[in-house]
Amino acid sequence: MQPARRITLTDDVYAAVQTLIMDHEVEPGARINIDALARRLAVSPTPVREALARLESDGLVSKRPLVGYTATPLLTRAEFEDLVEMRLILEPTAAAKAAGAGLDEAEVAALRAKADLPAGPGEIAAFTAQDARFHHSLAALSGNRMLHDAVVRLRAHLHLFRLHFPTAHYGVSASEHHRVVDAVCAGDPDAAAAAMRAHLTAARDRHLPFFESR
Structure with missing residues (x-):
């Protein structure tokens, strides 16, 4: 050691x-x-x-x-779209499986704590790390180790927030996270998948101006 x-x-x-x-x-x-x-x-x-x-x-x-x-160079527009597509394949499924897993109170409380995000200028690194913790933890709660590993291996947060950091993320992302957690707590797989899909799509739209301005 x-x-x-x-x-x-x-x-x-x-x-x-x-x-x-x-x-x-x-x-x-x-x-x-x-x-x-x-x-x-x-x-x-x-x-x-x-x-x-x-x-x-x-x-x-x-x-x-x-x-x-x-x-490494920044993601191109095509690579960005590929990354979002992969997340839309993996993460709504992870959210749905977590909703159907029958989480106990401690697991739900821990997930909800990770749904909160820093909300101020100068906290990009903390925001990025906490956002990753939420998504990775939710994937772990799916109960599918290979699904969790695939989500983690994407390193999506490192690549996305290296592009730029839209100020629109402040406050909005945490609200979207909590909608996912609400659906998971309710034990509703369809609602959890839909909430995650909506979150990822909205996050995609918040990043698009970076490519339009290049």
């Missing part, structure tokens, strides 16, 4: 580099200099390499022979 301090350092560096990429301080497509990044974060190159390996699995960086790591 690794010492706890080493694990914490690796996690901290991972979070720091992820934030730099999400905030475009490391520009999409830019080459990543490991030594320079280590100096900036005041750490050795080793945790930076470990962080980049994790971020490669997230799809935020890519590694090329003789070049090293680069930040």
Whole structure:
């Protein structure tokens, strides 16, 4: 086992580099200099390499022979539509299965707590992380491990909120989450699937102006 301090350092560096990429301080497509990044974060190159390996699995960086790591480009319009299509296939089904699973009070309370989202400027990272927790937790409550794994592997939140962060998300997304939870609590699979579908479609529409302005 690794010492706890080493694990914490690796996690901290991972979070720091992820934030730099999400905030475009490391520009999409830019080459990543490991030594320079280590100096900036005041750490050795080793945790930076470990962080980049994790971020490669997230799809935020890519590694090329003789070049090293680069930040991946932003989604194209076609890739964005493909991602939304995949979510519309997976997540309404997950919501419906969770609604039919007969969740206990503790599970419902935990899910409802995750439905709430930070609602203010400067909280993009916290919003993105909490939004992911809600969707991933709901998929876990479906009882289908492969469905949950597929939702998590999409890394949808990392890619979507890297495009831009529509201010229209504040307040609205949490309300949409709670409508999904209400349907899940009522044990209504059809309503839960419909609420999730409506949420994903509305989120898609909030991101579309990014592509229209490019």
